[in-house]
Amino acid sequence: MERAGLYQLVNYENESMMPTEFPNNDIMVEALKCLYNLAFNSEVARALCVHTSIAHGLIARVRIYKDISSKEDIMLFDMKLLFILTALRQDITNKIKDELHGMDYLTSCINELLLEATPSPIVDASASICFIEGGPHCFLTDIQEGIICEVLKTQFNLILRPGLDExxxxxxxxxxxLMPVLNSLLAVKTSSEDKLMELRSNIANLLTAIPNCYYSILTPKLNPGENPPYVYDGLNMNAIQALLELLQYRLTKTTSATSHYENLSPILTVLNKSARGCRAHRKYLRGVVLPPLRDVSNPPEKGNTIRNQLCRLLTTPDMSVRSLVAEFLFILCKEKVGRLVKYTGFGNAAGHLAQKGLLGGRSGDRNDYSSSSDDSDTEEYREAQPNFDPVVGCTRPPRINPFEGMSEEQKEYEAMKLVNLFEKMVTHGVVKPARVGPDGRPQPVEHVLQLRDETPNRTQSS
Structure with a gap:
């Protein structure tokens, strides 16, 4: 700790009195690497850290970063050490958050990095990577991006408290x-797409631990003269668009079903919370993810749009991801069964509807949604609607009647053959007959007369 420059910071309460010059930065960085390796590999070492002032020293140095020269490597390994200690020692986590006010200092640290990274308003063409439509944005170097990612991971540990309310x-x-700083981070540029998505992934991870009542801060009202590229209802939607771009990136890069949960669950959780917690967010997300249907000649799971990719995940073997995707689409449809079926096909949506007890056509809890309808059918959809098959979610060409040209005896023979085949499947346990019960969930049928007892009353909601 002494070689890492932490002991000399402990006894100062006033930051103006803390030393900002250190004898040898290289020695400090190597000492921090040793501390990190010890904390990562040894429970005994982590336990010893509880009884030292290492947490106090790390937070004290966070407070004076802005006054330290040649600090990037020191900051990076300070944050790595903070992350591993807060991830593996709850007592250190509580001390940093409650006693040392670590969250405030870490948020200020990110803010300082953003201020340092902000380019001059006058730049040449070679620096145009720092700009998107609507004005200049911060450009982070790779080491600045790495530091901020470690800070975000540490903040996640500080916010997340298992067993306690959100x-x-x-x-x-x-x-x-914190939220305005995260909003600024979602607008930064980096040296590569992978670095940018790594940063946004860590932002999404942190947002999963933040109550959705604060999500509206991500979309501030437009200032006079402000012209961002993504706007809805007078709100700046750049942050929500950045999260959608992360979702698109994850959907494209995630090819193995085994990595679905790790790669997709954080961003899907954030978008679920955003859509449920803020009406403007839901409407904007709906317009991007589920735009009005035009070409319905292909099944909803075929194609490369976000809707197509999400519909494919409705049948993934990973139940956690499948539930997150289905809930996201259901919220975008204002929890209307008919609308969900229209955009996904009943075959894709059946599992989610069965789980929520909505197979009978009853829609979900709409108390949180406005009564106005924003689901206007396009002319193309209305023309295709007579041939639209809601089971598969697309049009089907008119089919030839298989009984055409058969006598009544032949029809009866084919019907009995079908009955016998079905009975054989039931006997061997291949299928199990069911009906929709009073709770909207499938219930097993023990006798065929049960199917005749009551006629299903299925009302479709648009």
């Missing part, structure tokens, strides 16, 4: 400071 009133000030 935030409380005492955390309100913390979230009100």
């Amino acid at each position: 935030g409380d009133d005492s955390d309100e000030t913390m979230y009100l400071k």
Whole structure:
């Protein structure tokens, strides 16, 4: 700790009195690497850290980063050490958050990095990577991006408290400071797409631990003269678009079913919370993910749009991801069964509807949604609707009647053959007959007369 320059910071309460010059930065960095390896590999070493002032020293140095020269490597390994300690020692986590006010200092640290990274308003053409339509944005170097990612991971550890409710009133000030900084981070540029998506992934991970009542801060009202590229209802939607781009990136890059949960669950959780917690977010997401249907000649799972890729995940073997995707689409459809079936096909949506007890056509809880309908059918969809098959979610050409030209005896013979084949499948346990019960979920049928007892009353909601 002494070689890492942490001991000399412990006894100073006033940051103006803390030393900002250190004898040898290289020695400090190597000492921090050793501390990190010890903390990562040894429970005994982590336990010893509880009884030292290492947490105090790390947070003290965070407070004076802006005054330290040649600090990037020191910051990176300070944050790596903070992350591993907060990930593996809950007592250190509690101390950093509650006693040392670590969340506030880490948020200020990100803000300082953003201020340092902001380019001059006058740049040449070679620096145009720093700009998108609507004005200049920060450009982060690789090491700045790496530092911020470690800070975000540490903040996730500080916010996430297993077994406790998601935030409380005492955390309100913390979230009100943090969310505008995350909004700024979602607008930065980096040296490559992979670095940018790594940064956004860490932002999404942190957002999963933040109550969705604060998500509206991500989409501030437009200022006079402001012209961002993504706007809805007078709100700047750049942050939500950045999260959608992360989803698209993850959907494209995730090819193995074994990595679906790790790669997709954080961003899907964030978009679920965003759509459910903020009406403007839901409407914007709906317009991008589920635009009005035009070409319905192909099944909804075929294609490369976000809707197509999400519909493919409705039948993935990973039940957690499947539920997140289905819930996201269901929220975008204002929890209307008929609308969900229209966009996904009943075959893709059946599992989710059965799980929620909505197979009978009853829609979900719509108390949180406006009564106005924003689902206007296109002319192309209305023309194709007579041939639209809701089971597969696309049109089917008119089919020839298989009984055409058969006598009544032949029809009866084919019908009995079908009955016998079905009975054989039931006997061997290949299929099990079911009906929709009073709770909207499938219930097994023990006798054919049960199917005749009551006629299903299925109302489709648009």
